[in-house]
Amino acid sequence: MSESWWKEAVVYQVYPSSFKDTNKDGWGDIMGITSKLDYLKDLGIDILWVSPMYKSPQADMGYDISDYKAIDPIYGTNEDLDRLQSELKKRSMKLMMDLVVNHTSEQHAWFVESRSSRTNPKRSWYIWKDPKRDENGKPQPPNNWSQILGEANSAWTYDEETEQYYLSLFTPEQPDLNWENPDVRAAVHDVMIYWLDKGACGYRMDVINLISKDQRFPDAEPVLGPDRKYHPGGKYFVNGPRMHEYLQEIKHNVLEKYGAITVGEMPGVRDVDEIVRTVKSGTGELNMIFIFDIVDIDNVPGKVRMTLQDWSVKDLGRIVSKWQRVMRERDGWNSVFCENHDNPRSVSRYTDDSDQSRTYGATLLALMETTLAGTLYVYQGEELGMRNFPKSWDPLKDYKDIEAINFWKKSLDLYGDDPEELARQRKVLERKARDHARTPMQWNAGPNAGFADEGVEPWMRVNDDYREVNAEKQLSDDSEGLSVWQFWQRGLANRKMHHDVFTYGDFEAVSPESEQVFAYLRTGKESGQWLIVLNFSGEEAAWELPEDVKVEGWMAGNYTKGKPDKPLKNSVVLHPWEGLLGKCVG
Numbered sequence: 001m002s003e004s005w006w007k008e009a010v011v012y013q014v015y016p017s018s019f020k021d022t023n024k025d026g027w028g029d030i031m032g033i034t035s036k037l038d039y040l041k042d043l044g045i046d047i048l049w050v051s052p053m054y055k056s057p058q059a060d061m062g063y064d065i066s067d068y069k070a071i072d073p074i075y076g077t078n079e080d081l082d083r084l085q086s087e088l089k090k091r092s093m094k095l096m097m098d099l100v101v102n103h104t105s106e107q108h109a110w111f112v113e114s115r116s117s118r119t120n121p122k123r124s125w126y127i128w129k130d131p132k133r134d135e136n137g138k139p140q141p142p143n144n145w146s147q148i149l150g151e152a153n154s155a156w157t158y159d160e161e162t163e164q165y166y167l168s169l170f171t172p173e174q175p176d177l178n179w180e181n182p183d184v185r186a187a188v189h190d191v192m193i194y195w196l197d198k199g200a201c202g203y204r205m206d207v208i209n210l211i212s213k214d215q216r217f218p219d220a221e222p223v224l225g226p227d228r229k230y231h232p233g234g235k236y237f238v239n240g241p242r243m244h245e246y247l248q249e250i251k252h253n254v255l256e257k258y259g260a261i262t263v264g265e266m267p268g269v270r271d272v273d274e275i276v277r278t279v280k281s282g283t284g285e286l287n288m289i290f291i292f293d294i295v296d297i298d299n300v301p302g303k304v305r306m307t308l309q310d311w312s313v314k315d316l317g318r319i320v321s322k323w324q325r326v327m328r329e330r331d332g333w334n335s336v337f338c339e340n341h342d343n344p345r346s347v348s349r350y351t352d353d354s355d356q357s358r359t360y361g362a363t364l365l366a367l368m369e370t371t372l373a374g375t376l377y378v379y380q381g382e383e384l385g386m387r388n389f390p391k392s393w394d395p396l397k398d399y400k401d402i403e404a405i406n407f408w409k410k411s412l413d414l415y416g417d418d419p420e421e422l423a424r425q426r427k428v429l430e431r432k433a434r435d436h437a438r439t440p441m442q443w444n445a446g447p448n449a450g451f452a453d454e455g456v457e458p459w460m461r462v463n464d465d466y467r468e469v470n471a472e473k474q475l476s477d478d479s480e481g482l483s484v485w486q487f488w489q490r491g492l493a494n495r496k497m498h499h500d501v502f503t504y505g506d507f508e509a510v511s512p513e514s515e516q517v518f519a520y521l522r523t524g525k526e527s528g529q530w531l532i533v534l535n536f537s538g539e540e541a542a543w544e545l546p547e548d549v550k551v552e553g554w555m556a557g558n559y560t561k562g563k564p565d566k567p568l569k570n571s572v573v574l575h576p577w578e579g580l581l582g583k584c585v586g
Contacts, residue, residue: 001328001331001504002281003504004287006047006201006202006261006287006375007333007374007375007503007504008046008375008496008499008503009046009047009094009261009375010044010045010046010047010376010378010492010495010496011045011046011047011048011049011096011263011375011376011377011378012040012043012045012047012048012049012377012378012379012380013049013050013051013340013341013377013378013379013380014033014048014049014050014051014380015028015051015341015379015380015437015438016028016029016030016032016033016050016051016053016062016075017061017062017074017075017438017459017460018380018438018439018440018441018451018459018460019032019033019036019380019441019451020032020033020035020036020441020443020451021451021452021453021456021458022035023076024452024453024456025074025456026452026456026457026458026459027074027075027459028075028440028441028451029074029075029076029080030053030071030075030076030077030080030081030083030084031076031080031083033048033050033084034080034083034084034087037087037088037091037093038091039471040093041091041093042489043378043383043485043488043489043492044488044489044492044493044496045093045378045492046092046093046094047093047094047095047096047201047261048088048093048094048095048096049096049097049098049204049377050095050096050097050098051063051098051341052065052098052100053071053072053075053076053081054066054067054068054069054070054071054072054100055067055070055071055072055073056072056105057105057106057107057173058072058074059105059171059173059174059402060149060170060171060173060174060402061341061401061438063100063170063174063206064103064104064105064106064107064171064173064174065100065104065105065108066104066105066107066108066109067108067109068191068194069191069194081198082198085198085199089199094201095199095200095201096200096201096202096203096204096261097195097200097202097203097204098203098204098206099191099192099203099204099205099206099208100206100207101177101188101191101205101206101208101211102169102176102177102206102207102208102210102211103168103169103170103174103175103176103177104174104175104177105173105174106172106173106174106175107173110122110125110126110187111125111126111175113125114126114128114166114175115159115161115162115166117162118162118164124178124181125177125178125181125183125184126166126167126175126176126177126178127166127167127175127176127177127178127213128162128164128165128166129142129156129164129165129166129167129217130142130164130165131158131163131164131165139158139163139165141154141155141156141158141165141230142156142165142217143156143217143218143219143220143233144219144220144222144229144230144231144233145169145219145220145230145231145232145233145236146220146224146228146230146231146232146233147168147169147170147171147230147406148169148170148232149170149171149402149403149406150171150402150403150406150407150410151224151228151230151231151232151304151410152228152230152406152409152410152413153230153406154229154230155167155168155169155230155233156168157172157175167213169210169237171402176210176213177211179211179212179242179246180215180242185246185249188250189249189250189253189254192250192254192255193254196254196258196260200260201260201261202255202258202260202261202262202287203260203261203262203263204262204263204265205262205263205264205265205286206265207265207266207267208247208264208265208266208286209238209239209240209243209264209265209266209267209268209269210237210238210240210267211240211243211246212237212239212240212241212242212243212245212246213236213237213240214236214237214240214241215241216236217236218236220232220233220234220235220236221235223302223303224303224304232304234268238267238268238269239266239268239269239271239274244277244278244285247278247285247286248285250285251285251286261287262286262287262288263286263287263288263289263290263335263375263377264278264286264288264289264290265289265290266278266289266290266291266292267292268292270293272326275289275291275326275332276326276327276330276332279327279332279333280330280331280332281331281332281333282331284332287333287375288332288333288334288335288374288375289335290335290337290340291323291334291335293319293322293323294316294319294320294337294338295338295340295343297311297315297316297319298310298311298349298431298432305432306403306407306428306429306432307428307432308427308428308431308432312515313514313515313516313517313518313536313537314512314513314514314515316350316518316536317509317512317514317518318512320368320372320518320520321507321509321512321520324372324373324507324520325507327373327374328373328506328507333374333375334372334373334374334375335374335375335377336369336372336373336374336375336376336377337369337376337377337378337379338350338365338368338369338382339378339379339382339437340377340379340437341379341434341437341438342434342437343432343434343437344388344431344432344433344434344436344437345381345382345386345387345388345436345437346362346365346382347361347362347365347385347386347387348387348388348431348436349388349431350365350536351364351365351536351577352538352576352577353387353388355468357538357576357577358385358387358469359385359481359483359484359558360558360559360575360576360577360578361385361577362382362384362385362484362487363385363482363484363487363488363558363579364534364535364536364558364577364578364579366383366484366487366488366491366558367487367491367532367534367556367558367579367581368518368532368534368579369491370488370491370492370494370495370502371491371495371502371522371530371532371581372502372507373502373503373504373505373507373522374503376492376495378488379437380441381437381441381442382488383484383485383488384442384469384470384471384474384484384485385469385484386439386442386463386469387436387463387465387469388430388431388436389435389436389439389461389463389464390464391430393461395408395426395429396408398435398461399429399433399435400435400438400459400460401433401434401435401438403433403434404429404433404434404435407425407428407429407433408425408429411425411426411429435460438460439460439461439462439463440452440458440460440462440463441471442462442463442465442466442469442470442471443470443471443472444470444471444472444473445466445467445468445470445472445473448462449462449463449466449470450470450471450472471485474486480560480561481558481559481560481561482558482561487558490556494556494581498524498527498530500524500525500526500527501522501523501524501527501528501529501530502522502524502530504524505522505523505524505525505527506521506522506523506524507520507521507522508520508521508523510531510546510549511543511544511546514541514543515537516535516536516537516539516541516543516574517533517534517535517536517537517541517543517574518534518536519531519532519533519534519543520532521549521584528583528584528586529583529584529586530555530581530582530583530584531549531551531580531581531582531583531584532579532580532581532582533572533574533579533580533582534579535574535575535576535577535578535579536577537576537577538576538577539576540573540574540575540576541573541574542571542572542573542574543571543572543573543574544570544571544572545567545568545569545570545571545572547569549584550569550584550585550586551568551569551582551583551584551585552568552582552583552584552585553568553582553583554566554568554580554581554582555581555582555583556580556581557578557579557580557581558577558578558579559575559578564580566580
């Protein structure tokens with residue numbers, strides 16, 4: 001397996017609106033990011049991936065871009081970004097930009113022109129279709145595709161002036177670009193070159209597998225039931241017919257010239273061959289993608305994201321083991337992550353976020369992530385074990401995300417007279433809302449958790465637990481165990497020290513049928529073999545060490561700062577949410 005700088009890098013995702021406010025407007029900004037670079041360097045971060053900071057009306061928190069080459073004033077200026085780049089360079093760190101080119105904002109100059117008339121040269125830069133008509137002659141969408149961020153709504157938006165619909169898969173404010181048009185593709189290449197020339201090291205590519213649509217635009221199967229008007233149409237635009245062609249163009253015309261790092265957000269794809277084709281060393285278009293199996297683990301199969309189903313430790317183990325083996329055996333590359341801006345907090349989702357267990361749950365996940373093969377991604381606040389906000393928060397006042405707002409509106413419309421079903425929908429919202437990952441970063445126990453000055457109202461409410469869960473407290477923690485931040489710092493340092501094992505090494509699941517424990521071996525060329533044992537349960541677990549696994553010593557765990565005092569053979573008793581890292585003989 002070939003080695004590369006981007007494989008060994010640790011990437012930290014900054015959600016800029018919630019990171020750090022310095023100009024007292026309640027929104028995080030670029031100067032706030034710059035002010036915390038030493039904090040990130042000390043943690044062990046190599047690359048900052050910053051969610052969109054481009055000019056935007058903020059209909060979807062910056063993922064609706066109105067100018068790809070300008071920084072939005074709420075975040076600062078292009079000069080502020082230049083300074084951030086300069087300060088990163090001083091610390092031997094890099095900047096990864098967020099590329100959002102499946103769609104633009106409806107306020108982008110391209111779309112303003114496109115919708116101005118049917119004959120405008122940029123009309124074909126977007127996807128316009130004539131309406132169907134009902135029995136009364138009223139215009140209806142060209143097909144039954146549902147909106148991704150609100151499945152009760154059509155994915156098509158009607159333009160009264162030109163009497164056509166435009167495709168807007170996410171929201172009406174985010175019209176989809178027509179990638180069939182070579183001028184669109186050339187414009188995207190130009191945007192990418194612009195930021196690479198300014199020093200960006202690469203791109204996280206937003207929903208990049210949706211850029212090619214089946215040009216027949218057929219109706220979707222009615223998977224949400226006969227009572228629903230609109231249904232997910234992913235079959236006809238997820239990894240569409242020309243996606244690989246378009247990505248190969250980007251690779252050859254842009255990426256290869258810069259040696260850029262790329263990670264594709266590719267929701268909805270499950271086919272192993274298709275994924276490997278995208279990320280295979282040498283021939284693939286991208287370095288890696290975010291495989292969403294682990295964050296879809298509690299979704300009802302075949303349904304939309306805002307659903308809930310139970311999952312087991314064995315399910316988690318199967319997902320991780322599958323992709324660890326696939327990428328090694330087929331010369332691809334993984335991204336390693338449990339959190340991002342589109343998912344709830346991992347400590348709340350996969351473990352127990354109660355005051356008694358939060359630290360153990362968060363460090364258990366950190367031990368897993370820092371010992372898996374692939375490029376590691378840490379989401380802001382994950383290194384503190386930040387958790388979902390309380391269930392008492394008001395859906396109509398405290399939730400800000402368009403997906404959550406649409407979901408709760410739909411729930412009230414459908415189940416307002418059914419308290420039992422409405423309560424079930426409320427549980428989904430409380431568990432799955434993207435808002436949980438977007439509360440302001442908790443820097444200290446002062447006003448606004450140190451995110452913004454006293455007297456400033458943050459754009460989103462600060463999580464109620466900030467006096468106990470914050471960076472300042474965790475950096476100076478001198479208690480018997482390590483704080484979550486300290487555990488992450490140690491884990492990242494160990495990962496880099498033994499990169500032949502934890503970044504590149506072989507992977508083998510151990511005792512995969514356990515109902516409580518996920519365990520695996522990692523083996524490197526120089527650092528030998530290591531055993532990772534993770535009790536993914538809130539109960540004590542007696543785990544039997546296989547006879548053929550010879551542990552020389554337990555080197556680290558999440559219940560103590562020093563080396564854990566555990567048996568080296570036979571039965572090992574694990575505390576709730578306890579994780580162990582052992583060095584094997586040889």
